Amino acid sequence: MTTGSQESKFGLKRLRKSFGHAWQGIRFVWSSEQNFRIHTAAAAVAVALGVMLSISVTEWIIVILLISGMMALETMNTAIEKAVDLVTPEYHPLAKISKDAAAAAVLLYAIGAFIIGCIIFIPKILS
Numbered sequence: 001m002t003t004g005s006q007e008s009k010f011g012l013k014r015l016r017k018s019f020g021h022a023w024q025g026i027r028f029v030w031s032s033e034q035n036f037r038i039h040t041a042a043a044a045v046a047v048a049l050g051v052m053l054s055i056s057v058t059e060w061i062i063v064i065l066l067i068s069g070m071m072a073l074e075t076m077n078t079a080i081e082k083a084v085d086l087v088t089p090e091y092h093p094l095a096k097i098s099k100d101a102a103a104a105a106v107l108l109y110a111i112g113a114f115i116i117g118c119i120i121f122i123p124k125i126l127s
């Protein structure tokens with residue numbers, strides 16, 4: 001038997017509310033972050049190339065993991081930037097380190113994703 005409070009903790013309504021908050025987060029990064037829109041455009045190019053070059057199931061899994069990882073990391077970068085702005089609106093060396101490190105994480109992943117994309121697509125384009 002479940003109590004009312006358990007129901008509100010695990011119910012469908014709560015799940016829908018969580019998705020609603022996440023959707024608001026996606027809308028925010030889309031409208032406010034140019035980098036997120038650039039990554040989305042790059043993802044669309046990768047998907048188009050995947051279809052045109054008939055990549056394998058394993059390659060699709062890798063491409064989808066790279067795209068979702070890139071988007072998630074960019075979204076997390078925005079979350080860190082906003083949290084830092086909330087705590088320290090003024091200049092602070094630790095705020096700089098925090099934002100620079102978050103941006104570095106995005107850059108490192110983007111470099112890896114680009115290299116893997118080249119490994120998957122270039123041989124197919126050249127053949």
Ligand SMILES: Nc1ncnc2c1ncn2[C@@H]1O[C@H](COP(=O)(O)OP(=O)(O)OP(=O)(O)O)[C@@H](O)[C@H]1O
Pocket residue numbers: 035081088089090091092093095096097099100103
């Ligand atoms: N409060 C602060 N104190 C110190 N340095 C800061 C602060 N806010 C921003 N910076 C510096 O300015 C850079 C850009 O920060 P900003 O918040 O404008 O992010 P952004 O331009 O949206 O970055 P991104 O292009 O990665 O989304 C940071 O990486 C950091 O080096």
